Amino acid sequence: MYEIDARDVHYRELNAKIRKAIKEHNRDIVLHNVCGQYYIGCGLNDKNIKITINGVPGNDLGAFMNGPTIVVNDDVQDGIGNTMNGGKIVVYGNAGDVVAYSMRGGKIFIEKDVSYRACIHMKAYKEMNPTVVIGGCSGAFMGEYMAGGTLILLGLTKKEGKPLTGVYLATGMHGGKIFVRGGVDEKLLWKEAVVVSPTKEELGKIENEVKEFCNLFKIDYNEVMNEEFVKVVPKSTRPYGHLYFPGP
Amino acid sequence: MELAKDISGCGIAGFINTDGERISGVDIVDSITLMKDRGNGLGAGFAAYGIYPDFKEFYALHVMYDNEHARKVTEDYLERKVHIEQHGGMSTRPIKKKRPIFFVYFVQPREQSTKGESEEFRLEESDEFIFKLVMFINENIDGAFVISSGKNMGVFKGVGFPDEIANFFRVDEYKAYCWTAHNRFPTNTPGWWGGAHPFSLLGWSVVHNGEISSYGANKRYLEMYGYKCTQKTDTEVVTYLLDLLVRKHNLPLHTLAKVFSPPLWSEIEHMSKEDRELYSALRVVYGGAMLNGPFSIIVGFRGGMFGLNDRIKLRPLVVARKGSNVYMASEESAIRYVADDLDEVYMPKAGEPVITMLTDEAYEKVYGSKERTYV
Numbered sequence: 001m002y003e004i005d006a007r008d009v010h011y012r013e014l015n016a017k018i019r020k021a022i023k024e025h026n027r028d029i030v031l032h033n034v035c036g037q038y039y040i041g042c043g044l045n046d047k048n049i050k051i052t053i054n055g056v057p058g059n060d061l062g063a064f065m066n067g068p069t070i071v072v073n074d075d076v077q078d079g080i081g082n083t084m085n086g087g088k089i090v091v092y093g094n095a096g097d098v099v100a101y102s103m104r105g106g107k108i109f110i111e112k113d114v115s116y117r118a119c120i121h122m123k124a125y126k127e128m129n130p131t132v133v134i135g136g137c138s139g140a141f142m143g144e145y146m147a148g149g150t151l152i153l154l155g156l157t158k159k160e161g162k163p164l165t166g167v168y169l170a171t172g173m174h175g176g177k178i179f180v181r182g183g184v185d186e187k188l189l190w191k192e193a194v195v196v197s198p199t200k201e202e203l204g205k206i207e208n209e210v211k212e213f214c215n216l217f218k219i220d221y222n223e224v225m226n227e228e229f230v231k232v233v234p235k236s237t238r239p240y241g242h243l244y245f246p247g248p
Numbered sequence: 249m250e251l252a253k254d255i256s257g258c259g260i261a262g263f264i265n266t267d268g269e270r271i272s273g274v275d276i277v278d279s280i281t282l283m284k285d286r287g288n289g290l291g292a293g294f295a296a297y298g299i300y301p302d303f304k305e306f307y308a309l310h311v312m313y314d315n316e317h318a319r320k321v322t323e324d325y326l327e328r329k330v331h332i333e334q335h336g337g338m339s340t341r342p343i344k345k346k347r348p349i350f351f352v353y354f355v356q357p358r359e360q361s362t363k364g365e366s367e368e369f370r371l372e373e374s375d376e377f378i379f380k381l382v383m384f385i386n387e388n389i390d391g392a393f394v395i396s397s398g399k400n401m402g403v404f405k406g407v408g409f410p411d412e413i414a415n416f417f418r419v420d421e422y423k424a425y426c427w428t429a430h431n432r433f434p435t436n437t438p439g440w441w442g443g444a445h446p447f448s449l450l451g452w453s454v455v456h457n458g459e460i461s462s463y464g465a466n467k468r469y470l471e472m473y474g475y476k477c478t479q480k481t482d483t484e485v486v487t488y489l490l491d492l493l494v495r496k497h498n499l500p501l502h503t504l505a506k507v508f509s510p511p512l513w514s515e516i517e518h519m520s521k522e523d524r525e526l527y528s529a530l531r532v533v534y535g536g537a538m539l540n541g542p543f544s545i546i547v548g549f550r551g552g553m554f555g556l557n558d559r560i561k562l563r564p565l566v567v568a569r570k571g572s573n574v575y576m577a578s579e580e581s582a583i584r585y586v587a588d589d590l591d592e593v594y595m596p597k598a599g600e601p602v603i604t605m606l607t608d609e610a611y612e613k614v615y616g617s618k619e620r621t622y623v
Binding site: 077141 | 282283285515518560561564566579580581582584585593595597598
């Protein structure tokens, strides 16, 4: 284990220290007193690297990352997993806006709530298929312009009488799958998306991911799976195809 | 050459102790400086409420001058118009750049010498009096700008990083129950001393991250009511709209927030009949005061502070509470850096104002009166 004290260290210097530690063959890196430093784990490639963060990391955590695992023992800010290619981010807390922005591969697990625009423009290609599991509730525009990948929303922090997503759910979505535990309020849903039941195969995928989620955050798996999951998918792959030119 | 380019947006931060306990500027400087990389050194500033307890009856004019001539012309004008209880150069530390000079004047409206002037500058409407005075100086006196004009508050701002500007104005030596701060990354308008945030008029001050795309429409709307936009920056209109809609039109703050960030028509359709009528009316009557474009703002006012996002939340804002302290910032880390063990941290929803007020006892302690006003 290689420890770095990040107190009052500028993000460039901190990221340089992390890269240096990796160059010196450290694979288990622990950062203490992190407070707002941007781009931690950005562009790192080695899947054997684990970075543990104590404190609140700054925006674009794990951006362009391709392999490592990042564990955050606190809240995270905006843009985690931005254009991430592979690896895993685990957050023991809440996340800010644009979680998994344009994410292309790997996994993100968030214990509690996320703010606006989670999984905006998330995408998939051949064997690249990102998965995001959110334990709490979500702000508006979840899955906006989503093009691929899997988003699972558990709503475990849902309060009585409050919705578990915000408005404009799946606006502009044209690929991928959103699974919501406990159903979706159709008033919040974009008109070009539909709610259906997951297939048996998809339920298998949900079970696997929820199992991993419950192991990470010490949550009772059976209780989570006790509720029904619904699937949100786009009606077509080109929802805006006829926006300007009325077609057939 | 260093191959690096930071693309960023502005940073904002705010703090209030609702019991009216005054604390030094050190924390707010630390908080905004943590987000130093959100700015690029072309503007920073602070608004502070409760800093002049010995002069709380007087309007504190913070005035920025380009040169001595501007000062002379302005002081001649002030002597004609107002009673000056006390004035002096603002105490500053050296800064390594060309900079304007700053003076503070504690003033009250006074009787005008001619009938015409007395009709224009009416003693019984002292806020309106000072508003006209500020508009006149900013529009007509070359090289002079009143950067704040409220009672028991003041703005400190300029071109530089937040720590640099704080050091220049000795912000650490002031004590306030409410602080707001800004770190600027100018996009469409020049980075000059007057263009730094906060923008302030009477008791209002605004720090803003984002872009008011409706600036032109808002500016024209304000001009009909005598507001002159002279600071070359979009945020200025937010300050004047606050003054117009709250001081002159008596809108409650929550309603004002719904003018700035109105619900979409598609949302209005689904409301109850009563709400539908209200929100339709607001959109029709106050179309010219709607703020279009992405923003998060923190507004300081006499006796409180509020934060607001645009209606689809295109900029970040985090709110936290610990006892009677309320914190707001663009990033959670900026709050956590100065306060740990928070009771609550959350990101407010789009268009939902977070309004915090001094308690009644605290208001009376700070302002010496029970009756609340926002300016």
